[in-house]
Amino acid sequence: MIFDVLTLFPAMFSGPMTESILKRAQQAGLMTLRLHNIRDWATDRHRTADDAPYGGGAGMVMKAVPTAAAIRAVLALEPEAPPAPVILLSPDGTPFTQALAHELALQPRLILLCGHYEGLDERVRETLVTQEMSIGDYVLTGGELAAMVLIDAVARLRPGVIDAESISEESHSDGLLEYPHYTRPALWEDHPVPPVLLSGHHGAVARWRRKERLRRTLARRPDLLPRAYATGQLSRDDLNFLAELGWVP
Numbered sequence: 001m002i003f004d005v006l007t008l009f010p011a012m013f014s015g016p017m018t019e020s021i022l023k024r025a026q027q028a029g030l031m032t033l034r035l036h037n038i039r040d041w042a043t044d045r046h047r048t049a050d051d052a053p054y055g056g057g058a059g060m061v062m063k064a065v066p067t068a069a070a071i072r073a074v075l076a077l078e079p080e081a082p083p084a085p086v087i088l089l090s091p092d093g094t095p096f097t098q099a100l101a102h103e104l105a106l107q108p109r110l111i112l113l114c115g116h117y118e119g120l121d122e123r124v125r126e127t128l129v130t131q132e133m134s135i136g137d138y139v140l141t142g143g144e145l146a147a148m149v150l151i152d153a154v155a156r157l158r159p160g161v162i163d164a165e166s167i168s169e170e171s172h173s174d175g176l177l178e179y180p181h182y183t184r185p186a187l188w189e190d191h192p193v194p195p196v197l198l199s200g201h202h203g204a205v206a207r208w209r210r211k212e213r214l215r216r217t218l219a220r221r222p223d224l225l226p227r228a229y230a231t232g233q234l235s236r237d238d239l240n241f242l243a244e245l246g247w248v249p
């Protein structure tokens with residue numbers, strides 16, 4: 001999978017994109033990250049990529065001409081393929097979720113445009129941006145950190161990047177939070193590991209884990225349960241257990 005990132009600050013990507021799992025994924029050819037500096041498409045002597053807003057007001061606006069030229073040049077990098085989605089990272093976008101990460105992971109290529117300053121000239125948004133995504137209801141200094149969050153969440157879902165089993169029961173995979181994890185020693189200070197995990201009984205372990213996922217979701221994110229119910233993720237046993245805990249659909 002190819003991630004083409006359009007940014008005014010490509011250096012921000014070293015570190016998060018060059019360590020650990022994403023580093024290995026790139027070395028293994030499972031993902032390619034291409035960073036493009038929008039300033040390279042500015043034609044004036046000072047390579048200006050931003051300007052004051054028409055109508056006045058605070059802050060600067062990313063200019064249409066270099067930004068559009070950058071997007072078009074990057075779209076043209078894969079002339080044989082259908083045009084890749086152009087996703088603007090902005091606090092006004094669709095909230096990014098695990099379900100969206102799964103959808104995006106099906107794409108062969110994503111073009112991510114990192115917004116900066118007060119925003120982007122609206123005409124670029126209207127003509128070249130195909131989707132807008134927000135990573136949460138708060139405002140970052142720019143779209144770079146959001147783009148890295150999106151890349152991380154999407155890339156780990158691609159086959160081979162991480163163990164497929166880790167994905168199937170993790171938080172948000174099927175609308176529930178994850179069960180708690182333990183490793184050696186079996187007794188740490190005065191805290192023992194739940195005995196069922198030492199029993200060697202796979203069925204009992206699986207049932208305990210399922211209940212812990214339900215218990216934890218109800219305690220921490222009860223807002224997730226109606227959706228899990230509506231999408232058929234909850235079995236009869238799940239519903240009976242939730243009813244014991246006081247939750248009914």
Ligand code: ADE
Pocket residue numbers: 089090091115133134135136137138139140141142143146
């Ligand atoms: N740029 C600034 N804030 C953002 C957010 N919350 N999500 C995505 N991009 C952003």
